[in-house]
Amino acid sequence: MHISALHSQFGEPLRRVVQKRRYKPNKWLQEFVSKTSFFIIGSISPTGAVMVSPRGGDPGFLKLLGDKIYFLEHVGNNLFESISNVESNPNIGLLLFIPGMLETVRIIATARVISPMDSAQYQELIDSFPASKEARDLLWVVHICEWYYHCGRALKRGRVFDETFIRERQASSLRLSSFVRKSDEF
Numbered sequence: 150m151h152i153s154a155l156h157s158q159f160g161e162p163l164r165r166v167v168q169k170r171r172y173k174p175n176k177w178l179q180e181f182v183s184k185t186s187f188f189i190i191g192s193i194s195p196t197g198a199v200m201v202s203p204r205g206g207d208p209g210f211l212k213l214l215g216d217k218i219y220f221l222e223h224v225g226n227n228l229f230e231s232i233s234n235v236e237s238n239p240n241i242g243l244l245l246f247i248p249g250m251l252e253t254v255r256i257i258a259t260a261r262v263i264s265p266m267d268s269a270q271y272q273e274l275i276d277s278f279p280a281s282k283e284a285r286d287l288l289w290v291v292h293i294c295e296w297y298y299h300c301g302r303a304l305k306r307g308r309v310f311d312e313t314f315i316r317e318r319q320a321s322s323l324r325l326s327s328f329v330r331k332s333d334e335f
Contacts (some may be wrong), residue, residue, distance in 0.1 A: 169298050172214055178296060181254050182213040184247045190258075191242040192234035202231050209247075209279070214332065218243075221278050222287035230289070235260045241291065249310055251301020260291045 187205040194200055204223070212219045222232065233242060243256040264287055265272050275288050293334070308314040 169321075171296050172294070174213055174293060175299075178254065180211050180220065181245065181247065182211050182218060183247045186248060187209050187246045187255075189244045189246075190231055191244075192231045193238045193240060194230070194234050195237040200230055200234060201209045207279070208247075210324045212274075212277070216293050217327050218256070218258070218289075218291040219274060220289045220294065221289075222276065222285045222289065224285065232262045235262060251310070255299055256291070256293055257295040257299045257334070258291045258293050260289055263288050263290060279314070 152298075158306060186208050187203065188211070189201050190202055191199060191201045204220070206220075206223065210220055217221050240260040241260045243254075243258065245254040246255065263271055265275060271288050271290075275286060306311065
């Protein structure tokens with residue numbers, strides 16, 4: 150369906166919604182990034198498949214300097230899919246979360262991953278991150294092309310921070326995890 154048909158059927162976006170799209174970081178984004186402890190990164194595989202991956206750390210594990218966000222690669226499943234993807238296609242998307250806050254930030258960007266062997270100039274930046282057994286000496290350099298502040302409607306509808314809803318799901322998750330451990334499929 151063409152976007153003009155959608156606008157004809159459902160209306161044009163409000164001016165204030167369109168104006169939330171930004172192309173340069175500002176102090177508000179700087180503060181949001183500094184408080185972020187969880188985000189989702191979307192990347193594109195060499196075959197064109199869109200992949201998403203969760204990332205988390207203590208607030209401050211992302212650094213916004215100028216128009217770039219930096220973060221260290223952390224220990225994970227060792228598939229390195231996101232890194233492999235940005236080697237062939239640097240276009241990525243980030244969705245940043247602050248636990249307990251319904252609003253999110255979406256970032257459209259390009260990225261590359263470097264190691265100290267690739268670029269000695271980033272060693273000082275790598276050293277500025279808190280020491281962590283989970284962190285690897287691989288630095289993500291994310292160049293922000295566009296960012297957008299999302300209201301909390303989706304997280305509210307999804308009851309993401311609703312404590313009663315979470316407790317109910319945790320009880321069912323325990324049953325699911327015992328199934329996964331017993332299943333030959335996993």
